Amino acid sequence: MEWLATHTSEASASNLIPMTHDSIAAGPLRLGGREVPLVGPVRIYSCGITPYDVTHLGHAATFVWVDTLTRALRHSGLEVLLTRNITDVDDVLTAAALRAGAPYDEFAAMQQYRFDRDMSDLHVRRPDFEPRAHQNIDAVIRLAEVLLSVGAAYERNGTVYFRGGEVPARNALSREVALAACARFGENPDDPQKEDALDVPVWRASAADDPSWPSPWGPGRPGWHAECTAMVLRTFGSSLDIHAGGADLAFPHHAYEAAQAEAATGVAPFARAWMHVGTVMVDGEKMAKSTGNLVLVSDLLEGHRAAALRLLLTDRPWAAPWEFTMAGLDIAEGQLDSLHAAAGRRGGSETAVAAISAALLDDLDVPRALGIALEEGGQAARLVARVLALD
Numbered sequence: 509m510e511w512l513a514t515h516t517s518e519a520s521a522s523n524l525i526p527m528t529h530d531s532i533a534a535g536p537l538r539l540g541g542r543e544v545p546l547v548g549p550v551r552i553y554s555c556g557i558t559p560y561d562v563t564h565l566g567h568a569a570t571f572v573w574v575d576t577l578t579r580a581l582r583h584s585g586l587e588v589l590l591t592r593n594i595t596d597v598d599d600v601l602t603a604a605a606l607r608a609g610a611p612y613d614e615f616a617a618m619q620q621y622r623f624d625r626d627m628s629d630l631h632v633r634r635p636d637f638e639p640r641a642h643q644n645i646d647a648v649i650r651l652a653e654v655l656l657s658v659g660a661a662y663e664r665n666g667t668v669y670f671r672g673g674e675v676p677a678r679n680a681l682s683r684e685v686a687l688a689a690c691a692r693f694g695e696n697p698d699d700p701q702k703e704d705a706l707d708v709p710v711w712r713a714s715a716a717d718d719p720s721w722p723s724p725w726g727p728g729r730p731g732w733h734a735e736c737t738a739m740v741l742r743t744f745g746s747s748l749d750i751h752a753g754g755a756d757l758a759f760p761h762h763a764y765e766a767a768q769a770e771a772a773t774g775v776a777p778f779a780r781a782w783m784h785v786g787t788v789m790v791d792g793e794k795m796a797k798s799t800g801n802l803v804l805v806s807d808l809l810e811g812h813r814a815a816a817l818r819l820l821l822t823d824r825p826w827a828a829p830w831e832f833t834m835a836g837l838d839i840a841e842g843q844l845d846s847l848h849a850a851a852g853r854r855g856g857s858e859t860a861v862a863a864i865s866a867a868l869l870d871d872l873d874v875p876r877a878l879g880i881a882l883e884e885g886g887q888a889a890r891l892v893a894r895v896l897a898l899d
């Protein structure tokens with residue numbers, strides 16, 4: 509009986525401490541200041557790249573933050589399913605391929621390879637699903653058919669338009685601001701075929717030089733927003749938990765994606781939470797090809813550690829725009845050394861470890877987690893280094 513008593517008490521003791529440092533239930537996720545209760549699997553969709561040019565730091569910031577989100581959720585014991593698409597049917601890609609004298613799909617594959625290499629160098633884990641627009645043409649056609657059948661779309665000369673008149677109000681934007689944003693993203697509000705300037709193509713009739721696929725409305729190609737709508741619906745069904753992307757995608761891209769999905773499925777909200785990652789600026793301007801101020805990941809990694817770059821990208825509120833400087837990257841290198849030195853110390857209390865886990869789920873508060881790690885050292889610092897891929 510004595511043996512049995514001891515054995516039982518040992519067994520129950522081990523049952524009472526099922527949580528390890530790799531799996532700590534640190535409470536519900538807060539994202540964008542709102543609680544997002546999650547049971548799992550957590551369905552996350554991140555708008556991926558249009559593979560027409562090299563990866564710059566502005567893109568990388570979004571993907572490193574999404575990677576940080578998935579790492580924090582997995583650390584808390586949740587199963588995560590991440591989808592990151594590839595927008596390989598797009599007019600900017602077609603134009604870039606034409607300039608390079610290459611077929612658009614071969615051109616896209618080459619850019620994709622470079623992107624994958626950059627992500628791998630930054631220790632960004634591969635997504636669970638990586639749908640490509642050109643492999644989801646049938647899903648876009650089906651989406652267009654459903655939107656037509658419920659009266660949310662109409663067809664004109666081979667193009668199927670989604671009725672977007674209500675989209676600005678759903679996003680607390682005036683019609684004027686929304687139209688200006690649509691024009692900036694090439695939505696052509698002046699297209700005379702549209703019933704409303706805020707309508708957007710779900711399916712577009714293709715000209716001779718454009719990629720095209722057969723459809724019930726003649727040869728054409730998908731509209732930009734519809735590609736992502738269709739890829740989310742195909743991957744996750746009618747809704748998802750967290751939709752991520754750069755802040756500039758909030759409108760019109762994500763707003764129209766959600767409106768199309770909800771019109772087609774009747775399920776709302778399409779996304780339970782949004783993660784719009786803050787824009788990276790250089791000398792006060794958004795980092796963009798058109799501005800000519802691109803900072804390339806591959807260039808930065810020639811003289812700096814990937815972990816230092818990750819630290820620079822994430823040691824800040826994820827939604828806030830910020831200014832990149834080389835001096836900032838040097839400071840991050842120093843901080844990384846401090847973290848590694850702290851990780852080599854003894855100690856780091858259980859309380860500190862739990863506080864770090866809680867900070868990561870509290871709007872991905874990396875600065876707070878890092879502060880605790882540097883102060884406490886030991887296992888607390890090792891935890892931050894491991895979970896945030898800073899080791």
Ligand SMILES: [Zn+2]
Pocket residue numbers: 555556736761
């Ligand atoms: Zn998208």
